[in-house]
Amino acid sequence: xxxxEVDLLVGVSSRDxxxxxxxxxxxxxxxxxxxFVRQRVVIVVVGSGDKDKRDGILEAASSAPSTRNPRxxxxxxxxxxxxxxADFSSPPPPGVALRTVLAAADLLRARAxxxxxxxxxxxxxxxxxxxxxxxxxxxxxxxxxxxxxxxQGLLARNLLYPMSRAVFGxxxxxxxxxxxxxxxxxxxxxxxxxxxxxxxxxxxxxAWMAISAxxxxxxxxxxxxxxxxxxxxxxxxxxVEVLRQTVGNLFWCLEGNQSLWLDSQRSQEVxxxxxAHELTSETTELDxxxxxxxxxxxVTELEPILTVVLDPDTLVEIKNIVALPEGQFRxxxxxxxxxxxxxxxxxxHAVINRAHLVQAxxxxxxxxxxxFLIEHSxxxxxxxxxxxxxxxxxxxLQKPYxxxxxKANVEVKS
Amino acid sequence: xxxxxxxxxxxxxxxxxxHVRTFCDSNADGIGDFxxxxxxxxxxxxxxxxxxxxxxxxxxxxxxxxxxIADYTSVHSSYGTLDDFKTFLEAAHSRxxxxxxxxxxxxxxxxxxxxxxxRSSRDNPKRDWYVWSETDTGYQGVPIVFVDTETxxxxxxxxxxxxxxxRFFSHQPDLxxxxxxxxEAVWDVMKFWLDIGVDGFRLDAVAFLVEREGTLCExxxxxxxxxxxxxxxxxxxxxxxxxxxEANQWPAxxxxxxxxxxxxxxxxxxxxxxxxxxxxxxxxxxxIIEILEQTPEIPETAQWFIFLRNHDxxxxxxxxxxxxDYMYDEYATDKTMRINRGIRRRLxxxxxxxxxxxxxxxxxxxxxxxxxxxxxGDEIAMGDNIYLGDRNGVRTPMQWNSSLNAGFSSAxxxxxxxxxxxxxxxxxxxxxxxxxxxxxxxxxxxxxxLIKVRNAFRVFGRGTMQFLTxxxxxxxxxxxxxxxxxxxxxxxxSNSAQAVELDVQRYKGYVPIEMFGRNxxxxxxxLPYLLTLGPYQFYWFxxxxx
Numbered sequence: 024x025x026x027x028e029v030d031l032l033v034g035v036s037s038r039d040x041x042x043x044x045x046x047x048x049x050x051x052x053x054x055x056x057x058x059f060v061r062q063r064v065v066i067v068v069v070g071s072g073d074k075d076k077r078d079g080i081l082e083a084a085s086s087a088p089s090t091r092n093p094r095x096x097x098x099x100x101x102x103x104x105x106x107x108x109a110d111f112s113s114p115p116p117p118g119v120a121l122r123t124v125l126a127a128a129d130l131l132r133a134r135a136x137x138x139x140x141x142x143x144x145x146x147x148x149x150x151x152x153x154x155x156x157x158x159x160x161x162x163x164x165x166x167x168x169x170x171x172x173x174x175q176g177l178l179a180r181n182l183l184y185p186m187s188r189a190v191f192g193x194x195x196x197x198x199x200x201x202x203x204x205x206x207x208x209x210x211x212x213x214x215x216x217x218x219x220x221x222x223x224x225x226x227x228x229x230a231w232m233a234i235s236a237x238x239x240x241x242x243x244x245x246x247x248x249x250x251x252x253x254x255x256x257x258x259x260x261x262x263v264e265v266l267r268q269t270v271g272n273l274f275w276c277l278e279g280n281q282s283l284w285l286d287s288q289r290s291q292e293v294x295x296x297x298x299a300h301e302l303t304s305e306t307t308e309l310d311x312x313x314x315x316x317x318x319x320x321x322v323t324e325l326e327p328i329l330t331v332v333l334d335p336d337t338l339v340e341i342k343n344i345v346a347l348p349e350g351q352f353r354x355x356x357x358x359x360x361x362x363x364x365x366x367x368x369x370x371x372h373a374v375i376n377r378a379h380l381v382q383a384x385x386x387x388x389x390x391x392x393x394x395f396l397i398e399h400s401x402x403x404x405x406x407x408x409x410x411x412x413x414x415x416x417x418x419x420l421q422k423p424y425x426x427x428x429x430k431a432n433v434e435v436k437s
Numbered sequence: 438x439x440x441x442x443x444x445x446x447x448x449x450x451x452x453x454x455x456h457v458r459t460f461c462d463s464n465a466d467g468i469g470d471f472x473x474x475x476x477x478x479x480x481x482x483x484x485x486x487x488x489x490x491x492x493x494x495x496x497x498x499x500x501x502x503x504x505x506i507a508d509y510t511s512v513h514s515s516y517g518t519l520d521d522f523k524t525f526l527e528a529a530h531s532r533x534x535x536x537x538x539x540x541x542x543x544x545x546x547x548x549x550x551x552x553x554x555x556r557s558s559r560d561n562p563k564r565d566w567y568v569w570s571e572t573d574t575g576y577q578g579v580p581i582v583f584v585d586t587e588t589x590x591x592x593x594x595x596x597x598x599x600x601x602x603x604r605f606f607s608h609q610p611d612l613x614x615x616x617x618x619x620x621e622a623v624w625d626v627m628k629f630w631l632d633i634g635v636d637g638f639r640l641d642a643v644a645f646l647v648e649r650e651g652t653l654c655e656x657x658x659x660x661x662x663x664x665x666x667x668x669x670x671x672x673x674x675x676x677x678x679x680x681x682x683e684a685n686q687w688p689a690x691x692x693x694x695x696x697x698x699x700x701x702x703x704x705x706x707x708x709x710x711x712x713x714x715x716x717x718x719x720x721x722x723x724x725i726i727e728i729l730e731q732t733p734e735i736p737e738t739a740q741w742f743i744f745l746r747n748h749d750x751x752x753x754x755x756x757x758x759x760x761x762d763y764m765y766d767e768y769a770t771d772k773t774m775r776i777n778r779g780i781r782r783r784l785x786x787x788x789x790x791x792x793x794x795x796x797x798x799x800x801x802x803x804x805x806x807x808x809x810x811x812x813x814g815d816e817i818a819m820g821d822n823i824y825l826g827d828r829n830g831v832r833t834p835m836q837w838n839s840s841l842n843a844g845f846s847s848a849x850x851x852x853x854x855x856x857x858x859x860x861x862x863x864x865x866x867x868x869x870x871x872x873x874x875x876x877x878x879x880x881x882x883x884x885x886x887l888i889k890v891r892n893a894f895r896v897f898g899r900g901t902m903q904f905l906t907x908x909x910x911x912x913x914x915x916x917x918x919x920x921x922x923x924x925x926x927x928x929x930x931s932n933s934a935q936a937v938e939l940d941v942q943r944y945k946g947y948v949p950i951e952m953f954g955r956n957x958x959x960x961x962x963x964l965p966y967l968l969t970l971g972p973y974q975f976y977w978f979x980x981x982x983x
Contacts (some may be wrong), residue, residue, distance in 0.1 A: 060763075103723045104721050
């Protein structure tokens with residue numbers, strides 16, 4: 024890699040994205056040309072071997088950006104925009120791709136970096152918004168914020184965000200995303216941690232990276248990107264897999280960072296660049312009835328496991344709400360938080376196989392989603408936000424409960 | 438050493454630009470003169486330059502540094518006499534040095550007898566030698582060049598009670614080339630100097646010779662017709678004379694001034710200059726490659742003239758706004774350093790007196806396609822005085838030695854046309870020709886060796902250029918070829934050591950010979966050729982089959 028020291032580094036995983044990689048690279052390049060005309064920049068494309076070669080992805084990725092006509096007054100980069108490809112024999116998992124990007128950032132002493140998906144709707148301004156806080160304001164982790172439909176991102180709204188905020192004291196809304204920014208300092212710090220063989224990191228490294236920043240007293244912020252980038256392959260169709268990659272990952276992060284939250288109370292302001300949050304409320308095709316049915320059947324089928332995972336009082340209350348007619352069903356915030364914390368502590372104690380444990384959480388998530396959809400079908404964005412804040416407060420309120428369960432001596436069932 | 442007979446001499450030349458006022462004062466009046474310049478010709482010969490470009494030395498009210506000419510066929514009394522000029526010219530020629538002089542065709546001073554006659558009455562025979570109007574509304578939309586000082590291209594003449602056209606200062610009325618008598622008068626002026634023996638003219642402001650309603654009054658076909666007629670007469674009667682165009686425009690626009698080899702012999706490549714500075718500051722070859730790749734082919738007999746610095750500000754006309762801002766931020770942080778749309782600084786101060794960068798830029802200047810121009814004093818890294826006003830800060834007396842007035846003049850210091858540079862870094866006590874002549878590692882001696890190598894190979898002045906594109910963008914590499922000569926130039930534009938792998942498959946079997954020490958480097962083989970370069974280091978290799 025004959026690039027030398029750079030100011031900005033953007034990593035993008037090709038992910039067999041023959042259709043969209045060209046657009047994504049163009050958007051990144053355009054971002055450099057519009058917003059960082061003087062900076063030394065490089066794009067690192069992590070490719071996936073033969074298939075990418077076959078599809079011409081790596082070729083497109085490594086081709087030099089077109090030269091411009093210097094007499095035309097359009098905005099353009101003063102320097103060479105480099106593209107470097109890292110070729111793997113098979114598609115690397117996200118953690119491996121990230122490690123490659125971090126290694127490049129460390130080697131090239133990049134000051135600000137971003138990881139981006141090869142998305143068809145990636146915009147130059149979004150790329151810039153992820154890089155600017157790290158480059159201009161010395162932030163170390165830059166999380167995205169999106170314009171979302173009010174029923175989009177419910178897992179983040181109802182669990183990932185409020186729980187991580189309560190536990191780690193850092194109010195990052197989108198802890199799990201395909202795109203984020205970070206400083207060269209954080210890149211070096213993460214690169215040198217001995218975690219890269221962990222499955223959780225290999226699958227979803229972003230939350231761990233944010234928490235690493237928090238744990239090291241580095242500065243985090245959020246930046247508004249507009250519409251969420253749509254990667255070519257959406258891994259969200261299988262809810263269990265999504266839960267494994269997010270909820271399971273969050274539980275894993277809790278365990279790996281106990282010193283950060285178990286016996287101390289930290290909190291960090293997370294400044295926001297751009298609008299704090301934006302919700303839209305067009306109609307949606309979600310089916311609450313089906314979710315309720317899956318919740319009810321799931322709880323019934325999993326009862327033997329739930330007796331081990333949940334606190335007995337929690338389980339009783341869960342059974343009570345399962346027995347309610349659908350019209351009267353509501354997953355109360357306090358019960359939801361207790362359920363989540365029970366699962367988290369059981370994950371810690373490994374009372375059952377952790378993968379099975381996360382799988383067993385799926386009906387609860389469906390139940391909560393059903394409850395949320397019905398309760399907020401007519402809510403305005405402001406009302407949604409108020410409810411979200413209340414849920415955050417509940418997670419905070421019950422944090423001692425989590426600590427207590429976490430520290431308890433628990434008999435592990437084989 | 439007599440002049441070589443070669444009508445294409447300007448292609449192989451290394452030009453030294455100076456103003457006679459700045460170089461050497463022979464009569465202790467504080468102003469340089471031709472007698473003084475003649476005394477210093479041995480120095481210039483020793484430096485290795487092959488031509489001198491003299492800034493205007495004509496009688497003039499000097500309201501535009503001599504570009505406001507009041508008499509085309511004489512010498513300003515401060516600089517000596519016409520005989521002094523002739524003596525200088527002969528002495529230069531005897532040393533193998535050609536002389537290029539300024540010729541301002543577009544306008545005269547308002548003190549020129551032609552204009553005095555023209556304005557004297559509306560019936561004067563010379564009335565139509567200038568562009569007159571009853572109103573100031575003609576040629577609407579034509580840009581004003583000196584926006585800081587002029588509000589219109591028309592000026593009111595209280596004597597003839599009408600308006601006259603001027604593209605530059607209002608004291609510089611434009612000549613009217615629609616009047617054939619004007620052309621003949623100007624040709625007579627040129628013939629006057631050609632018969633004395635000058636070797637070339639730099640034609641000032643050539644784009645503006647003719648005016649036409651509904652146009653920007655620039656680059657008009659009628660202007661080209663004037664140039665073609667001059668060239669035709671030159672080719673017939675003075676075939677070894679060179680015409681150099683001053684047109685601060687994009688190469689594609691300047692290209693028209695070469696015509697089909699029947700207009701100018703040479704023109705400045707203005708956009709390349711700021712990009713060399715940019716490339717070194719950016720540590721990236723991109724600006725240089727971009728501009729040269731978009732420089733059009735020119736006729737076989739034509740030539741680009743290239744430079745680092747000159748008597749004017751480092752012009753930033755031919756850059757984008759973003760590039761201009763970058764240049765200002767990097768090279769003119771103090772706003773006093775800025776003037777018009779440029780930077781009024783010399784080479785060495787712009788490089789923070791970093792010898793390595795000064796050498797690199799001179800290396801680029803001498804190895805790029807074109808004829809290089811060295812601005813007086815830059816060969817010893819003279820400093821500037823940005824507090825002198827206008828562009829006078831880069832026009833201070835030449836620093837010859839550490840004695841009174843830097844050896845420039847024996848007049849009282851107060852009498853000098855401008856104070857000598859005397860600060861701790863660039864002052865004449867530290868930076869002067871004598872000291873550098875005695876120091877084995879001085880910039881002056883290094884420049885001599887650079888020019889010597891360049892002069893030994895015609896490929897630099899006449900060769901083609903092909904960029905190599907190694908992945909390391911901090912390295913600018915190109916191959917120059919002319920007839921049997923092939924030269925590889927490799928420049929490290931950065932402040933750190935660089936390794937570069939060059940694809941020289943095409944020259945497999947060739948041996949690169951480092952041109953300054955004549956050292957043989959390993960022969961090119963099948964693999965990419967690995968070179969390492971220190972910060973701002975460059976190599977010139979002659980490629981030969983041995």
